[in-house]
Amino acid sequence: MLIVMKRGHTEAELEEVVREIEKVGYRPHVSRGVETTLVGAIGRGPTPELMEHFRALPGVAEVIPISKPYKLASLEVQPFPTVLEFPTGKTGGGHVLIAAGPCGVESREQTLKAARYVKAHGAGMLRGGAFKPRTSPYAFQGLGLEGLKILAEARRETGLPVVTEVLSPEQVELVAEYADALQIGARNAQNFALLQAVGEVKKPVLLKRGMSMTLEEFLMSAEYILSRGNMQVILVERGIRTFEKTTRFTLDVSAVPVLKSFTHLPVWVDPSHPAGKREWVIPLALAGLAAGADGLIVETHPEPEKALSDAAQQLHEHEFAELMQKAKRLLEALDKTLSAPVLG
Secondary structure (H helix, E strand, O other): OEEEEOOOOOHHHHHHHHHHHHHOOOEEEEEEOOOOEEEEEEOOOOOHHHHHHHHOOOOEEEEEOOOOOOOOOEOOOOOOOOOEEEOOEEEEOOEEEEEEEOOEOOOHHHHHHHHHHHHHOOOOEEEOEOOOOOOOOOOOOOOOHHHHHHHHHHHHHHOOOEEEEOOOHHHHHHHHHHOOEEEEOHHHOOOHHHHHHHHOOOOOEEEEOOOOOOHHHHHHHHHHHHOOOOOOEEEEEOOEOOOOOOOOOEOOOOHHHHHHHHEOOOEEEOOHHHHOOHHHHHHHHHHHHHOOOOEEEEEEOOOHHHOOOOHHHOEOHHHHHHHHHHHHHHHHHOOOEEEOOOOO
């Protein structure tokens, strides 16, 4: 249920409401707006008697049952956008952040070169896979711990925060030690043990949509993370599996405005995986931004033809530079701010 506090309520009244929520076995979530304070009471469906109990508390204006199955992700609980802040800028609430880098960390030289040029062209975050989930067990699986150390070195040199994928609950502590944000890939979007594990850490999580997930299922996966106390979740639309075979996946551009009408969480787009070919990445990226995305996560490689994974969809440096130039012009027209590192 959602408890709406009266305008001008005291801190003591708010604290009493929170204590009562905890006493009956619910989890409180306080959202402070400019004029209104909302308190979500997250748990089982409330009885009429319980709702009347909370209506009678001092400082309470109204008690409303939450209709959505995803509670903490819902705009009913928090009616204003969540804005996440990184050393290089923000995402959400009109702020756009772009993460870019190679699909996989293959070597120190390759990763540092990519980190330098994505920063120079305005990306606010470095992406790169130290652990790679691959369809074939014989394909490149990533450098593991060595890859994490290379990403950490790239962060020290460039100042770019790092996002990398975590594949299992057992890896969470290790990856969180090196990364600034944790990525949950499409194959793990309903790995509930992993979702709960990243919910225990206090670092942002980029949650990619599973290739066959409905938007409600996507938001319920986010709820697993939020329910463990980690409210720093970014939803990433990365394409779904349809009957179309020309592209690798079908980018569901409509998911961006629909999700933003359902949730306060930032919504990003991954244009690389649905495209499957680099010549289609830029149009899909711009389409995502035009639809209202709060960020992009893009694959780019110093020498894409030599990449050990996803070679066909990784942008050359000059193509990434073109994307950033077009993105900046588009965001200006949309009255949005591109978060970018300070060069120097």
